[in-house]
Amino acid sequence: MEALLTSIVLVAIAEIGDKTQLLSFVLAARLRKPWPIIGGILAATLANHALAGWVGSLIAGWVPPTTLAWIVGFSFIGFGLWALHPDSLNDSPRLHQAGAFVTAFAAFFVAEMGDKTQFATVALAARFDSLALVVVGTTIGMMLANV
Template identity: 30%
Template sequence: MEALVPAFIAALLTQLGERPAILTAILADRYGRPLTVAFAAGLAHAALNALAALGSIAIAPTLTPNAQALFLAVALVIGGLGALFPAKTPDRLESWGLGSLFTAFLGVFSLALGSQTQFFTLAFAVRGEPWFAFAGAAAGAFAVAFVAAVMGEAMWQRIPFRPFRWLVSALFLVAGIVIGAGALRLI
């Protein structure tokens, strides 16, 4: 259970203001079905985080506890640096005629593939609880997708994410540096 809450918080903080959430808001407005779009986006995030959890099962036995901590530190530092840059509005997928469920699922899946959320899931999962890390990250990403879908594009784009991104960046960078210094036995 140790990985559940940190993975949830990391996914929640990482997904706010990112391209998958913006796309979810766009598609919810386009189709007029926010719950369906949020469900599809949640499924896409769950599938991607499940892949990260499965990957952790393969690499976890090869990592020492210090290497696991260093892996988490790298994920936090990269997440902190990534939070400094605003997300651009993604393609609106207007030519996709797959309906609200499949367009949202495939659009969010392809947009979020390899995102910071999966890196955090992998980093928390290698520490020994892959399915709790998966559940926490999937729930955090779904929570953001749900709120973005219900709010819609206009309201979502009005949220001032810049100060939030700076705060998240500072938190991730400080945590990453402290954890990394501990893993390298510098403190």
Template identity: 30%
Template structure:
């Protein structure tokens, strides 16, 4: 259970400044079906996070405690780098004629594959006796953010201070990553 809360918090903060909810807001506006789009996005990102949790379950037992801590430090530093990088608009998928559910499912899956949320799920799942709690925590956060984006729509979503949030989140996450990494390397 101890992996669920940190995975939830990390995924929630990461997703707020990510491109996936932006795409969800775009697709919810286009199709006028916010719940369908949000559910498809949850399944898409849930699949990616499930892959990360399986990876954590497989490699967790062979990693030392310091290696697990270093993996978390890398996840934090990569999240910081991603947050401090300029946010590029997602492809609007205008040429996709697959309907609201399938377009959101495949579009969000492709966009989110290998994103920071999945790296956090991996990092938290290797540290936990039951890695599935990291998956549950991350998916709960993904659902909350994507549902909010779908219900708000693109115009309202883009009016949020996402840029400022990303800068603050990136700086704090970078600091945390350096501290956790230094502790993993026994420098502090």
């Protein structure tokens, strides 16, 4: 349960002012189809965070527990500092005629690559032993902040 709650809170806070939060506003304003957009965001977040969580689980298997504790601790401090600096959406994505779900999925999946919430998911999965709870928690945190 600690993995789930920590994942929700950390990602929801990290997502405030993030480019994907701004992206959700742009998609909602331009496409005006809330349910397909929400579905696309949910599917992209699950896919992206499952991949990130899997990487975190692999790292946890390779790094000694004491070293991992230090890495995760410093990572969380870094995420906290990173969360204080809001992202900007520099280039508005081109919204093609692929439909709201596909557009939201593709835009969110790509926007999350290398994002602070993706790195947070890697660190959380390395810290906690429950990949599923971390992925569900980070996804809930993303949805709370973006929908």
